[in-house]
Amino acid sequence: MGYPCDQCKKKFMKRSILFAHQISVHKDRKNLSCKKCEKKFENESTLLKHNEIFHKVFKDNLCEKCSKRFGNKHSLLLHVKTVHDGRNQFTCDERKKKLGIKSDLIKHRNTVHDGCKDYVCDYCEKMFGRKSDLNRHQKTVHNSCKDYVCDCCEKKFAQKSDLIRHQKTVHEGHRDFICDKCEKKFTLKWSLFSHQRTVHEGLKNYACGYCEKKFGKKSHLIGHQKTLHEERKDYTCDHCEKKYGKKSDWIRHQKTFHEGRKDYACEKCERNFGRKSELFRHQRTVHEGRKDYACDKCTKKFGQKSNLLTHQKTIHEGRKDFACDTCEKKFGQKQKLLVHQKRVHEGHKD
Numbered sequence: 001m002g003y004p005c006d007q008c009k010k011k012f013m014k015r016s017i018l019f020a021h022q023i024s025v026h027k028d029r030k031n032l033s034c035k036k037c038e039k040k041f042e043n044e045s046t047l048l049k050h051n052e053i054f055h056k057v058f059k060d061n062l063c064e065k066c067s068k069r070f071g072n073k074h075s076l077l078l079h080v081k082t083v084h085d086g087r088n089q090f091t092c093d094e095r096k097k098k099l100g101i102k103s104d105l106i107k108h109r110n111t112v113h114d115g116c117k118d119y120v121c122d123y124c125e126k127m128f129g130r131k132s133d134l135n136r137h138q139k140t141v142h143n144s145c146k147d148y149v150c151d152c153c154e155k156k157f158a159q160k161s162d163l164i165r166h167q168k169t170v171h172e173g174h175r176d177f178i179c180d181k182c183e184k185k186f187t188l189k190w191s192l193f194s195h196q197r198t199v200h201e202g203l204k205n206y207a208c209g210y211c212e213k214k215f216g217k218k219s220h221l222i223g224h225q226k227t228l229h230e231e232r233k234d235y236t237c238d239h240c241e242k243k244y245g246k247k248s249d250w251i252r253h254q255k256t257f258h259e260g261r262k263d264y265a266c267e268k269c270e271r272n273f274g275r276k277s278e279l280f281r282h283q284r285t286v287h288e289g290r291k292d293y294a295c296d297k298c299t300k301k302f303g304q305k306s307n308l309l310t311h312q313k314t315i316h317e318g319r320k321d322f323a324c325d326t327c328e329k330k331f332g333q334k335q336k337l338l339v340h341q342k343r344v345h346e347g348h349k350d
Contacts, residue, residue, distance in 0.1 A: 006045075153263045170276060173267050173283075182292075 003018040004011045012018040032047050033040045063070070063079055070076040107130065117127035119134040123142045128134040139145045139158055146156035148163040152171045157163040168174040169187035177192040178185050181200050186192040197203045198216025206221040207214045210229040215221040226232045227245030235250035236243050239258045244250040255261045256274030264279040265272050268287050273279040284290045285303030293308040294301045297316050302308040313319045314332030322337040323330045326345050331337040342348040 153261070170264065173265075173279070175280075 005018060005021060010021070012021060032044060034047060034050060063076060063084075070079060117129050119128045119131050120126070121128070121134060121137060121142075123138065126137065128137065136158065146158050148157040148160050149155070150157070150163060150166060150171075152167065155166065157166065165188070175185035175187050177187070177189050179192060179195060179200075181196070184195065186195065194216065204214035204216045206216070206218050208221060208224060208229070210225065213224065215224065223246060233243035233245045235245070235247050237250065237253060237258070239254070242253065244253065252275060255263075262272035262274045264274070264276050266279060266282060266287075268283070271282065273282065281304060284292075291301035291303050293303070293305050295308060295311060295316075297312070300311065302311065310333060313321075320330035320332050322332070322334050324337060324340060324345075326341070329340065331340065
């Protein structure tokens with residue numbers, strides 16, 4: 001791997017270093033540049049390949065930054081301006097979302113704020129606001145087309161953009177979107193918006209018809225109703241027959257317990273985790289030293305909500321829910337019960 005010099009065959013890790021080498025060492029080399037777009041090249045073969053692909057086959061309508069193809073030059077220039085140059089001139093009044101094309105702003109208002117869903121799947125009758133979303137749904141769900149495979153964990157994706165996002169967020173640990181109110185970090189922009197709407201603005205528009213509990217997302221409401229009220233556990237592990245109400249929990253169980261996979265590595269201490277939430281919790285509490293959960297009775301702070309609840313139950317409420325079946329001694333935490341049973345009744349000293 002690397003970039004070889006066409007004159008001395010020496011290899012370099014970066015193209016920029018190769019250029020610097022050629023300029024400083026081989027000063028008499030030709031300055032090869034494309035006559036149509038003025039892009040520069042280190043050797044004649046790459047210049048010829050560039051001309052063949054970009055200016056002959058795709059007739060100048062292929063984006064050189066991401067290789068996306070366009071039907072005309074206007075669409076290509078618009079793509080470069082909005083996607084790669086980040087020029088977004090049209091702003092949505094409700095969510096302050098910025099878009100580069102006016103038609104995208106209108107489409108955004110129709111689908112997101114007005115709830116227009118004009119495209120219906122002829123397989124399952126699910127409705128979509130955009131035709132591209134319908135096509136993607138049919139391709140991935142009904143045709144099971146997942147052509148892009150992650151080389152780290154072998155997870156498959158229908159779109160290249162989803163694979164790149166997965167690699168950046170899961171394996172590289174990118175969390176580029178930060179909430180300006182609580183500094184919580186998110187991997188995706190829509191996750192940040194959802195967090196701000198539900199947590200800080202208190203928008204929970206989906207109410208459960210059984211218990212009136214409200215949710216910020218429709219998917220959370222459906223999951224709540226299926227698992228709690230309908231008590232459905234449709235996903236059974238074929239190794240240990242344990243049942244789950246959510247497919248994601250079933251897949252996670254198989255990967256972490258039966259396959260022993262820990263695909264989420266901490267970039268600071270290289271510790272591995274089976275779940276992404278465990279990695280984020282570790283980073284938040286161990287490396288960032290955050291303790292966001294404060295006890296309202298003694299102001300003691302905790303990094304995890306579960307630890308706060310355990311503290312309140314055992315210290316302030318005096319609850320001891322875990323009883324030893326040998327001597328009936330009670331404990332506030334299950335871990336302390338297990339330690340007691342090992343040391344007292346089984347004779348373990350370690």
